[in-house]
Amino acid sequence: SKAELDARIRAAKATLGDRVVVLGHFYQRDEVVQYADFVGDSFQLANAALTVPEAEAIVFCGVHFMAETADILARPQQAVILPNLAAGCSMADMADIDSVEEAWAELSAIYGTEPDASGRVPVIPVTYMNSSAALKGFCGQNGGIVCTSSNAATVLEWAFERGQRVLFFPDQHLGRNTAKAMGVPLERMPMWNPRKALGGNSEESLLDAQVILWHGFCSVHKRFTVAQIEKARASHPGVQVIVHPECPMPVVDAADAAGSTDFIVKAIAAAPAGSTFAIGTEINLVQRLANEYPQHTIFCLDDVICPCSTMYRIHPGYLAWVLESLVGVDGGPSVVQNRIVVDEAVAAPARVALERMLSARP
C-alpha cells in the first residue's frame, strides 16, 4: 500500500542518512518528488551531483541520460543509481552515435577541416543534455559542448565564437527556437535526416548553413499547438502562456514566454496572487504547481493528460527497493542495484563537453 511504501522509503532514508542523496527532476510524480533531497531542472541536477562529494550513492529519480551525466560528474567511488533502468528518453535515442559519426564524415567532406581567417573551425557540434553519454563524448572530442534548455543561447554564443557553424543534436525545436531568437534566419537552419544522403539537403544549403538541426523531437512537447494557446486566451483573458522550448516554433512564437522547467517554476513563484497561467510542459510539473499555488489559476495547455511516460517509470516501489538494497536486506550487506556506469573512455571526453558548458557564462 501507499502508506507502507512511504514508511519503507522514510525508514531506509533515515538509516542511510548522508550516505545517500536522492535527486528528483521536476517531471517526477509527487509520490517521488516528496523524497528528493534536491528537485530541479536537468542543469541544476547536474550541478547537484557535483555538490555532494561525501555521499556514497546518488539515487537519480529522472531519466537515463540524467543519471549518466551524474555518473560522469560524480566522484569515481560514488554510485549513481537509476531506480528503474527502463526510464529512458525517446528524444535522446533519436541521435545514435553511428548516425552522428556518419553525418560528421559527410559534413567534413563538404566543409574540410581548416579554420577560417579568424581561427573558427568549420563546425562545432552542440548536444542537448538529452542525449547519450556517447554523443556527449563525441562533442567533447570534436571541440563541442553540451547545453540544456536553460543555457542554450549562452552555449550557442560560445559555439559561434569558435566555429563557422553549429551541428545541433538531438532536438530540432530547442535548436531552432534558440537560434531564431538569436537572429539566425530559418533558411540558414537546414534539418539533418540521418536516413538520407547529406541529411536530405543540397550541398549549397549546407554550405550556407549556420545551424544544422538534427531531426529529433520530444513526443510530449510536440503535442502542444497554437490552437490550444488561442483557446486558452479566449477562455482566460489575461492568461500568461509559458511553454518549454522543446515545443514547436509556432507554439513558442505564440506563447508569452518560453524556458526550462526551472524558468517556468520561477515565473510562477514570482507572479502576484491571482495570476493565470497556461503551461506547455509535462503534466506532473503543471499539476504540482497548480497544487502549490492555489492563489493562481494554473492549467496545462493540453487538456488530454500528457505525462512523460518514461519519467513516470520511476515508481516509488523502485525507489524503496534501491534504498533498502543500500541499507542491506535482513542485516545482509549493502547492495547497489541499477548502477549507471559510463565507461571512462566515453566519460572522459563527455566530461570535457560538460565542463565547457558549466564554465560557459552569458
Ligand code: 13P
Ligand atoms: P529541463 O532541462 O528544462 O529540466 O528539461 C529536461 C527535459 O527533459 C524536458 O523535456
Ligand code: SF4
Ligand atoms: Fe525526454 Fe521529452 Fe520525457 Fe523530456 S519530456 S525526458 S525530452 S521524452
